[in-house]
Amino acid sequence: MTRRSKLSGGTLYFIAxxxxxxxxxxxxxxxxxxxxxxxxxxxxGFTLKWYQALLGATELLRxxxxxxxLGIAASAVATTLGTMAALGLMRFRFPGRGLFLAVAAMPxxxxxxxxxxALLILFSSLDIPRSLVTVGxxxxxxxxxxxxxxxxxRLAGFPASLEEASQDxxxxxxxxxxxxxxxxxxxxxxxxxxxxxxxxxxEFAVSFFLSGSEATLPIYLYSQLRFPLRLPIVVTxxxxxxxxxxxxxxxSEWLRRRE
Amino acid sequence: xxxxxxxxVLMIPPALLLLFFxxxxxxxxxxxxxxxxxxxxxxxxxxxxxxxxxxxxxxxxRLLLKxxxxxxxxxxxxxxLAYPAAYYLVFRAGAKRSTLLTxxxxxxxxxxxxxxxxxxxxxxxxGLLSSLLLSLGLIEEGRPILLYSMNAVxxxxxxxxxxxxxxxxxxxxxxxxxxxxxxxxxxGCPPWKAFLRVTLPLSLPGVAxxxxxxxxxxxxxWVTPALVGGVDGVMYGNIIQSQFVSALNWPMGxxxxxxxxLLMLIILGALSRFAYLLPLEEAK
Numbered sequence: 001m002t003r004r005s006k007l008s009g010g011t012l013y014f015i016a017x018x019x020x021x022x023x024x025x026x027x028x029x030x031x032x033x034x035x036x037x038x039x040x041x042x043x044x045g046f047t048l049k050w051y052q053a054l055l056g057a058t059e060l061l062r063x064x065x066x067x068x069x070l071g072i073a074a075s076a077v078a079t080t081l082g083t084m085a086a087l088g089l090m091r092f093r094f095p096g097r098g099l100f101l102a103v104a105a106m107p108x109x110x111x112x113x114x115x116x117x118a119l120l121i122l123f124s125s126l127d128i129p130r131s132l133v134t135v136g137x138x139x140x141x142x143x144x145x146x147x148x149x150x151x152x153x154r155l156a157g158f159p160a161s162l163e164e165a166s167q168d169x170x171x172x173x174x175x176x177x178x179x180x181x182x183x184x185x186x187x188x189x190x191x192x193x194x195x196x197x198x199x200x201x202x203e204f205a206v207s208f209f210l211s212g213s214e215a216t217l218p219i220y221l222y223s224q225l226r227f228p229l230r231l232p233i234v235v236t237x238x239x240x241x242x243x244x245x246x247x248x249x250x251x252s253e254w255l256r257r258r259e
Numbered sequence: 260x261x262x263x264x265x266x267x268v269l270m271i272p273p274a275l276l277l278l279f280f281x282x283x284x285x286x287x288x289x290x291x292x293x294x295x296x297x298x299x300x301x302x303x304x305x306x307x308x309x310x311x312x313x314x315x316x317x318x319x320x321r322l323l324l325k326x327x328x329x330x331x332x333x334x335x336x337x338x339x340l341a342y343p344a345a346y347y348l349v350f351r352a353g354a355k356r357s358t359l360l361t362x363x364x365x366x367x368x369x370x371x372x373x374x375x376x377x378x379x380x381x382x383x384x385x386g387l388l389s390s391l392l393l394s395l396g397l398i399e400e401g402r403p404i405l406l407y408s409m410n411a412v413x414x415x416x417x418x419x420x421x422x423x424x425x426x427x428x429x430x431x432x433x434x435x436x437x438x439x440x441x442x443x444x445x446x447g448c449p450p451w452k453a454f455l456r457v458t459l460p461l462s463l464p465g466v467a468x469x470x471x472x473x474x475x476x477x478x479x480x481w482v483t484p485a486l487v488g489g490v491d492g493v494m495y496g497n498i499i500q501s502q503f504v505s506a507l508n509w510p511m512g513x514x515x516x517x518x519x520x521l522l523m524l525i526i527l528g529a530l531s532r533f534a535y536l537l538p539l540e541e542a543k
Binding site: 103106121231 | 261262263265266269270272273274276277280281282283284285287288291340343344346347348351352357359361362363364365366368369370371372373374376377378380381387390418421422475476478479480481482486496499500503509512513516519520523527
């Protein structure tokens with residue numbers, strides 16, 4: 001095979017798609033090193049000052065911290081409840097199973113704006129002030145269907161006879177659950193948690209309606225988009241967050257595919 | 260009895276959560292569409308005025324129709340652009356297939372807002388595209404290319420969704436039994452005909468899954484149009500958002516959300532035979 005035939009139309013097309021997908025990300029990285037407040041061409045020169053300024057941006061770092069802890073808490077709740085639902089749905093037949101499945105899958109097919117305003121109205125009707133907790137509730141609802149899918153796929157992927165064998169040998173149902181079923185599902189549960197965390201960390205469309213005075217990172221970013229002078233620091237943070245989330249999600253993807 | 264208590268322990272907590280924070284909000288939102296005002300005493304008054312206003316407002320209906328068309332176009336472009344890439348991965352990429360798939364998916368893992376901001380930097384008057392055209396002498400002065408238009412919204416949405424469309428198409432193509440294609444070739448079928456008669460029909464479930472996986476969130480999109488759409492790029496979701504944030508007409512916003520919700524359920528009901536193909540497939 002000659003080198004020429006390797007660069008077929010298909011390869012060129014694929015390269016073009018990858019370039020299209022990476023161009024905006026490359027822009028963010030380039031501007032994080034650009035020695036100018038304005039995010040415009042031509043570039044002015046190399047600098048690390050935005051990375052330095054990032055360390056002093058207290059409001060921004062506070063939003064990062066909020067998003068981090070919110071992500072952990074919301075993902076823990078979503079992963080726990082989603083895993084319980086997946087266990088019940090995949091291993092038992094009971095009245096209302098179909099209904100539960102339909103309702104639990106719905107957040108996936110409902111526009112986030114509808115989910116956001118519906119929760120806003122609920123909290124307002126109950127006089128519950130908006131805070132990070134109300135944002136967290138929104139994130140749990142958004143994440144539950146995905147957790148269920150990931151864990152259910154794992155439960156479908158290994159024979160229930162393993163659990164039957166454990167119970168035949170004298171283990172109770174709950175012993176079997178904690179000693180056999182959950183350990184086998186552990187990679188999927190961890191993957192579900194990480195996927196929830198990254199969703200939560202980046203979620204804006206629902207959070208916008210539910211947040212109070214404490215901002216999550218996307219809420220803070222959105223509020224900063226109107227102030228061009230603060231954008232270089234935001235862009236620099238983007239470069240950092242990007243690298244962190246790629247590492248995290250590659251790990252989660254690796255866990256999910258390791259069968 | 261034992262069986263029942265196990266089911267109860269596993270299912271009641273998630274069921275309660277969904278009931279309180281998903282079903283109940285939808286019901287409260289439904290009841291809000293009959294209220295006279297957003298706050299105070301007006302909130303307690305029941306009325307059908309919102310329904311009358313909505314039905315009388317051609318601008319709301321036009322906007323809904325426009326958003327449906329934008330969602331259809333975006334989904335269609337996404338599928339058309341993603342299909343060859345997924346095809347390339349499955350049939351041409353060989354051993355590098357899963358690495359290249361991860362390469363396609365990775366951009367989706369970076370901050371959504373900042374990727375949209377980056378598109379603003381590309382399309383703005385002193386942005387990448389404008390500077391490029393300026394230096395090539397194709398335009399006289401820096402000006403926004405595409406920015407603040409419906410096309411900018413569509414470009415940014417295609418950008419956001421492309422990886423998610425490629426995934427189900429990839430999964431469907433990968434499941435095709437390659438011996439079918441060999442059989443077609445042995446029987447003298449030219450490759451393009453084998454593609455049209457074998458590969459394409461067998462991959463359609465993945466295409467449909469990708470299409471609707473994009474169509475639904477795009478129809479309700481409000482963030483992307485708010486950032487790059489300008490006046491021309493306003494979508495139905497933006498009007499809902501503004502009813503709650505600037506217009507402070509919660510009852511009308513509730514009604515508009517309800518209309519969108521019903522529309523989604525009708526579309527999903529009509530496509531229920533595809534519904535099982537949605538992300539369940541990729542999770543496998």
